[in-house]
Amino acid sequence: MLLALCGGLVHYFNNVAPVVISSDRRLREATAAIMAHLHVEDGAIVLDTRAGVAPPLPTADSVLFALRDPQGRLLDGDARVPAVPMPSDAAQIVAVTQIQHRNVRTLTTRFEGAGGVVLITAADVGSGAESGARYGLVSTLLWDFVQLDVTLVLVWVGIQLGLRPVKRLRQEIAARSPQDLRPLDETSVPREIAPAVVTLNRLFAALRASVQSQQQFIANTAHQLRTPLTGLQAQLDLLLAEPSAAPVKDRLLTLQEGIRQLAHSANQLLTLARADPAVNLAAKNQTVALDLIVGDVVARFYDRALQSNIDLGADVTPASILADPSLIDDLLSNLVDNALKYTPAGGTVTVSAGQKNGNAHITVDDTGPGIPEADRERVRQRFVRLPGAPGHGSGLGLAIVEEITRIYDAALSIESGAGGVGTRVQVQFVSGRGPDT
Amino acid sequence: MRLLVVEDDDIVADAIMRGLSLANFAVHRATSAEAAHAALANEEFALAIIDVGLPGADGLSLVRRLRSAGAATPTLILTARCTLADKVKALDLGADDFLSKPFEPAELAARCRALMRRSSGALNGVIKLNRLSVDLVGKRLSIDAAEVELTAREWLLLECLVRRTGQVVSKERVSQALATPEQDVSPNAVEVHVSRLRAKLGDAAVIRSLRGLGYRLEEAKDS
Numbered sequence: 001m002l003l004a005l006c007g008g009l010v011h012y013f014n015n016v017a018p019v020v021i022s023s024d025r026r027l028r029e030a031t032a033a034i035m036a037h038l039h040v041e042d043g044a045i046v047l048d049t050r051a052g053v054a055p056p057l058p059t060a061d062s063v064l065f066a067l068r069d070p071q072g073r074l075l076d077g078d079a080r081v082p083a084v085p086m087p088s089d090a091a092q093i094v095a096v097t098q099i100q101h102r103n104v105r106t107l108t109t110r111f112e113g114a115g116g117v118v119l120i121t122a123a124d125v126g127s128g129a130e131s132g133a134r135y136g137l138v139s140t141l142l143w144d145f146v147q148l149d150v151t152l153v154l155v156w157v158g159i160q161l162g163l164r165p166v167k168r169l170r171q172e173i174a175a176r177s178p179q180d181l182r183p184l185d186e187t188s189v190p191r192e193i194a195p196a197v198v199t200l201n202r203l204f205a206a207l208r209a210s211v212q213s214q215q216q217f218i219a220n221t222a223h224q225l226r227t228p229l230t231g232l233q234a235q236l237d238l239l240l241a242e243p244s245a246a247p248v249k250d251r252l253l254t255l256q257e258g259i260r261q262l263a264h265s266a267n268q269l270l271t272l273a274r275a276d277p278a279v280n281l282a283a284k285n286q287t288v289a290l291d292l293i294v295g296d297v298v299a300r301f302y303d304r305a306l307q308s309n310i311d312l313g314a315d316v317t318p319a320s321i322l323a324d325p326s327l328i329d330d331l332l333s334n335l336v337d338n339a340l341k342y343t344p345a346g347g348t349v350t351v352s353a354g355q356k357n358g359n360a361h362i363t364v365d366d367t368g369p370g371i372p373e374a375d376r377e378r379v380r381q382r383f384v385r386l387p388g389a390p391g392h393g394s395g396l397g398l399a400i401v402e403e404i405t406r407i408y409d410a411a412l413s414i415e416s417g418a419g420g421v422g423t424r425v426q427v428q429f430v431s432g433r434g435p436d437t
Numbered sequence: 438m439r440l441l442v443v444e445d446d447d448i449v450a451d452a453i454m455r456g457l458s459l460a461n462f463a464v465h466r467a468t469s470a471e472a473a474h475a476a477l478a479n480e481e482f483a484l485a486i487i488d489v490g491l492p493g494a495d496g497l498s499l500v501r502r503l504r505s506a507g508a509a510t511p512t513l514i515l516t517a518r519c520t521l522a523d524k525v526k527a528l529d530l531g532a533d534d535f536l537s538k539p540f541e542p543a544e545l546a547a548r549c550r551a552l553m554r555r556s557s558g559a560l561n562g563v564i565k566l567n568r569l570s571v572d573l574v575g576k577r578l579s580i581d582a583a584e585v586e587l588t589a590r591e592w593l594l595l596e597c598l599v600r601r602t603g604q605v606v607s608k609e610r611v612s613q614a615l616a617t618p619e620q621d622v623s624p625n626a627v628e629v630h631v632s633r634l635r636a637k638l639g640d641a642a643v644i645r646s647l648r649g650l651g652y653r654l655e656e657a658k659d660s
Binding site: 073219223225226227228229230231232233234235237238241263294295298299302306312313314315316324325326350 | 543
């Protein structure tokens, strides 16, 4: 808009203004000539039309003129030139009036002499250039306007087209799951944003390397910790079975329990490290059948439940999610481990899996003492164990579960069991939010 | 036949060998994949217990080498890493079983027995389970050398469970095993067959019902 206005001004000064200036000069010269022909006769101002007075009167093909008294009555000249209303204090006025349906520029001059006042109106009919120039100005302005609009549309389309790869890139990054650290395609992006993509890829690579080194560290630590613990535990088990160990059996059992705790803590800490969402950034997910995982875990814990005289069972219908199966196994193992730990002999622990409201879930119900409502948030934290908790847990079980649910945007809820007895822990996997493979 | 233990850690290896000797197995130890390979070339072993974390070539590469050479020796993989992915990888490479560290010596001995039972069952068709002897070819069951009469369905049930001794067999799998082209078997009917077979086995073996999952055959504990 502003550009169009500026363009109009430039046009005005280039084309219209010279025309106006030359027209004004013509009118001024004509007026001066007319003035030279005026003289007073019988106390009135009259026009001397005789030839020979210099300069000559303007010819009708270039300038028409009329002499009028201040009341507008025609004294002399061409009646076609209309009276131009003139303020009493003005000496000269420029106006555009219509003569024979043409826009004509006029100059009206107040002339005061001994014979009184006359108004000389000179009309520039010769050129018509001004109206042409003005017409030209309007059409040029219109044309400029159209041109500008077309240019703007073209520029907009151009920018949209140019930004398309950027948009595509943005969508590609936005559509990625946080786990996806694959490099972006550097070949299909325009040169302008290629450096940004290269930088991003470098960042992805650095992140991948860091995740890998963390995973490697955890794996190495697992090996370094577990191997000697295995040796110790197995040696102690064998020693306990020997008749010669009978006199120190109690002390060996204490030792064995200590090593068992150490092994458990080491395991839990390693699992917690492995369940860190940051460690799972580049994880490859696969379809995990929850019903099968439940079967595996329940079968693994079955002997322990048998020893504790707890009825451990399953209640599953087919349901699957996209995840790392080891982590889902860890999640469920910790839930079942907790349930068995807190459920007294003669109790029941039931692990269920299935679909509810379109979401896959894993649920563990026990008939233990339950978790007071006030503590249900606190128990999710690391190393938090409720007073009166049996055994020597590490307080990491639910923290591990919480970490794993964070990786998969799952919801962990802790409630009272059916009929207010025991605890129901449920993990709901929101469908459609599972990380992509 | 002896068992081969491939484990580089002395304390662990010593515990494994002592535990297996107590269970009356003769054991040979190798400390690396290369040494194990040499031993396997010289002698036929009933079973190879292989640790994944070996110096040099790891345990999984040894399993791969064994299988690609066509060796049928059953293999049990030991690992300090216990992710499911590792387990799946080991089994995919041709390992027969997988045990995570730490483990109890009794558990290791039980797994070894189960593996050898499976391979001998495949070899001569007879699975010995403590007091039970199941002749898969002759379709005969004997307890303490006395033959036990079984109905056709009871035999199908026993066969289905005994091939996976110690493992949970899902109810669906049992139903499929008992079904004939003419007749499906309902879960209730399965339960009836199971309790009849239980009665016939007496205290020689236990069939556990895992609520919501299936059944598991266990050999009676040594007296």
